[in-house]
Structure formats: structure tokens, C-alpha cells
Amino acid sequence: MDRLKGKVAVITGGSHGIGAAAVTRMVEEGAAVAILDCLDDEGNALVKKLSGEGHQVAYWHCDVGDEENVKTAINEAADKFGHIDVLVNNAGISGPNKPTHELTEEEWDLVQRVNVKGVFFCTKHVIPHMKKAGRGSIINMSSIYGLVSAPDIPPYHASKGAVRLMTKTDAMLYAPDNIRANSIHPGFIWTPMVEGHLKTTGDDLDAAKQATAGLHPLGHMGEPDDIAWGVVFLASEESKFMTGSELVIDGGYTAH
Secondary structure (H helix, E strand, O other), X not given: OOOOOOOEEEEEOOOOHHHHHHHHHHHHOOOEEEEEEOOHHHHHXXXXXXXXXXXXXXXXXXXXXXXXXXXXXXXXXXXXXOOOOEEEEOOOOOOOOOOHHHOOHHHHXXXXXXXXXXXXXXXXXXXXXXXXXXXXXXXXXXXXXXOOOOOOOHHHHHHHHHHHHHHHHHHHHHHHHOEEEEEEEEOOEOOHHHHHXXXXXXXXXXXXXXXXXXXXXXXOOEOHHHHHHHHHHHHOHHHOOOOOOEEEEXXXXXXX
């Protein structure tokens, strides 16, 4: 229960899915957590539940693609909890499921705004707090599609490849400051985003879900907690010698 005792974390996209699971597991392990999201009802409901259980958690409305919004939320979180030494860049969208030649510039840019610029802005504005704290762990949510690809959702795949290399760059830049940066690469996890993506395939949802599960050698999709425990590990001192690394939690998908 004390793997993260004394740590303060900021988690983007923390209101539902993988983010909410990570928030829950982190507070249970002793962290204070600031949730940044645009889903206010879900975020406030999660705070009410977890604070009612005695955990330190608070919510900020935050559009990660808006730099001033990010800066304000992170600074207010640091003021509330005293410091910040963990950042989980989890917020992300899948975008339209179209081939490259049918995409509009606006559709491409929207995915990069959230998935890439959001990681950049949050990292940029959390670094001064981590330097002040004398330590830090940045955990960037990439994807199996930051490692391999597939013939669909080109903007998403491009964004997750960018996140993978941004992680490695920041790992080298900030190692002298005792700030680590690692990426997590989930397979298909049953979340609202994956459900929404499968609905764009045109197939029956149950059939699409079964076919997607079959892409993983273990024969099923993952659950949000499968990724949340990876977040806990990378946030903890158990991973103190890891930086610039890729934590792949994918049911064997990329082992093909």
C-alpha cells in the first residue's frame, strides 16, 4: 500500500479508462494525484469517490492542447500538493479511421494537438517542478502502434511513434536532473476509446471485439488495470534504474 508514499502525480486523461484505473491504483499506493481532463462530470465523480475513501486527489479541467491551460493546472496542482514528481501523459484520442489520402488537414492536426502537443506542453511545464523536487518520473502513454503499425488510423499511429521518441529524448536531456522518462505501449485495452474505434470498422461490435482479441497471442484484450500497474511500477522507486525504456503490455501482440 506504500509503493508511492510521499509522491505527487499529475495524470492527464485521468477521468476514465486507463487514466482512471491509474489514478485509483496510485492513490491506493499512497500517492497524491492531480487529475487533468476535459470530462468534468467523470473527473469530479472519481475525486468524490476516492477522497471519500481517504485519498488525496483533486481535479482540474484541462485541455492538454492549450499551453496556458496546462501551465495553470500544473502550477495549481503543485501549489495544492506541495510538489510534483510524477507525470503521466495519458490523454489521447484515436482520430478518424480513414486512409491517408482521405484525411483532411484539420483531422490530422486534431490528433497531433492532443496526442503530441499535449505531451510536449505537460512535460515542458512539469519539468521545473521536478527539478525543484530533485527527482521525477515522466510516464508517456504510447501504444503498440508506437512500435509497429497497421493499415488504419494513420494520424494516431504517427502520434504514438512521436511520443515514443519524445520519451527517449527527454530521458537523455533530464537524466542529470534525476528525472526519468519512460513510455508504456499497451495492446488493445477495453476502454471507451477502443470501443469507439471498433465501431468505426463497420463490423458488428461483438464480432469486431472478438477479432481484435484474437490479434493477441494470449487470446483476449487487456483491462485498464493491466496498464495501471505498469504506471505504478514506473512511478515508484522499483524502476529507479529505468529511463528511455519501453514497457510493453500487449498480450503478446508485438511478439509476432
